[in-house]
Amino acid sequence: MTDRVSGVDAMKTLVARAGLLCLALTLGACASVPLAAPWEDADHLRYNILYTNDPAPGLNVEVFLPSSLPRSVPRSYPLDFLFRQPGRVGSLVATAQDGTRFEFFPREGGVVQAPRGTSVIRYHYPLASAPGGSGRHLFGGMGEGDAWHVAGKAYLLTPRHVTPEMRVDLTVSGADALLPWQPDASGVYRLSGADLIDAGFHAFGGRRCEARVGASVLEVAVLGRFTHLTDAELCAWLEQAGREVVTVRKAFPFPRVTVRVVPVPGKATPGDFGMTLWSAPPSISILVGQDATAASFAKDWVAVHELLHLTHPTLMPREAWLTEGLATYYTELARARSGRQTSQQAWQELANGFARGQAAARSRPMKAVIAEEGNFMGIYWTGALFALHLDVELRRATQGRGRLEDVLELLATRGPTATLESFGAAVDTVAGQPLFDALLARHLPKPAFAELPPLLEALGVRIDPGGVKLHAAPDSGLREAMDGGRTPDDAG
Numbered sequence: 001m002t003d004r005v006s007g008v009d010a011m012k013t014l015v016a017r018a019g020l021l022c023l024a025l026t027l028g029a030c031a032s033v034p035l036a037a038p039w040e041d042a043d044h045l046r047y048n049i050l051y052t053n054d055p056a057p058g059l060n061v062e063v064f065l066p067s068s069l070p071r072s073v074p075r076s077y078p079l080d081f082l083f084r085q086p087g088r089v090g091s092l093v094a095t096a097q098d099g100t101r102f103e104f105f106p107r108e109g110g111v112v113q114a115p116r117g118t119s120v121i122r123y124h125y126p127l128a129s130a131p132g133g134s135g136r137h138l139f140g141g142m143g144e145g146d147a148w149h150v151a152g153k154a155y156l157l158t159p160r161h162v163t164p165e166m167r168v169d170l171t172v173s174g175a176d177a178l179l180p181w182q183p184d185a186s187g188v189y190r191l192s193g194a195d196l197i198d199a200g201f202h203a204f205g206g207r208r209c210e211a212r213v214g215a216s217v218l219e220v221a222v223l224g225r226f227t228h229l230t231d232a233e234l235c236a237w238l239e240q241a242g243r244e245v246v247t248v249r250k251a252f253p254f255p256r257v258t259v260r261v262v263p264v265p266g267k268a269t270p271g272d273f274g275m276t277l278w279s280a281p282p283s284i285s286i287l288v289g290q291d292a293t294a295a296s297f298a299k300d301w302v303a304v305h306e307l308l309h310l311t312h313p314t315l316m317p318r319e320a321w322l323t324e325g326l327a328t329y330y331t332e333l334a335r336a337r338s339g340r341q342t343s344q345q346a347w348q349e350l351a352n353g354f355a356r357g358q359a360a361a362r363s364r365p366m367k368a369v370i371a372e373e374g375n376f377m378g379i380y381w382t383g384a385l386f387a388l389h390l391d392v393e394l395r396r397a398t399q400g401r402g403r404l405e406d407v408l409e410l411l412a413t414r415g416p417t418a419t420l421e422s423f424g425a426a427v428d429t430v431a432g433q434p435l436f437d438a439l440l441a442r443h444l445p446k447p448a449f450a451e452l453p454p455l456l457e458a459l460g461v462r463i464d465p466g467g468v469k470l471h472a473a474p475d476s477g478l479r480e481a482m483d484g485g486r487t488p489d490d491a492g
């Protein structure tokens, strides 16, 4: 692998020279000459990442600075860099073109200023936080032996100012890596500046399995040992969750998505914690109790919840109540539609969640609850109630023809991101009338969950002391269309 990379380097140097020669001629001539493929230009950064476990697990990173720059690049570039999640790299070494080496250090906030004339920056990133070679930090490094989980933003030194034109080549050696992206035929990841900022989750080493959903594939890295689970059982669990995503969207939303599974020692919870990061495509990591069994996956909601985050666009700026609300709402519907739980169980789960949310919200208005960073119960379940209400109002307005999932389908044709306004506009398009703003304005100032009792009553969902009962009501037909209308006999 090293040899092949060296060959590519030599070719790039030649191409870079050819490019400069071309610039010396006329611009018109340049445009018509079949120069190099874009990645062969000299105006890009290159990262070489070497996994090492000698004496402890870590990453040796080399950052090659560009030899020429597009005009749009800020003057501070390429010398101003940043560790976006600083803390583990103590010092760096800059090498100038003449071979002079200079050790320098990150400043407060992870700011790194390379000396003038630097052509390569080198540093070591320790994956293990403890000297014994283990570590338990989802972003900073989590793993054992030669199987490690880390967030790209923890170990990648990135330019402080990134432009959309910026191109980045990245290679990995020393371990089999699972990054959000796929390398090209020569093993090089061809990335943009945006990929460096939203670098997602990465895996080094471990084992691999695959889950297929229609024409899509989930590439899975299993990063450690499980006492009862085989890799095939882990992948079957993710495949089931993937199939449930397709009860919400017409097809699985991405052709290829990566999932990292990390065991949690001393726990038997199937899905203990999950997180989806907005790389392109998004990358998912799930912590699974080391002692979990395949049978316990039947009741798991974490995997399907994380995969359901693939069904909606990234909200910019962030609107966690809406994205978490969508994933939380559909987690119950999707598991009912697939037959993993009955309709009654789905509404029971929703009712239980709303009760937990209400306890966390107390009597404060929705507006205050969703602004409270860290109030997960309040944020997730006020959002889930809003998603439910939105779905019901859409179906009411269109006699059942327009659904909340049609909004997600429409947004998917409009790009990977949305604003609250464009999300609302998509709702109104599906409804065929203004709906979103008025419904949100109705929820925000009232005590969170004030809209819940009349909504459940209209849907024919009664919360009895012994559990949820479903009955005929004005909108119970809509309810059955939403949850698939499965009775215990169907699920049996």
Ligand SMILES: [Zn+2]
Pocket (backbone or CB within 6 Å): 305, 306, 309, 323, 324, 327
């Ligand atoms: Zn979530």
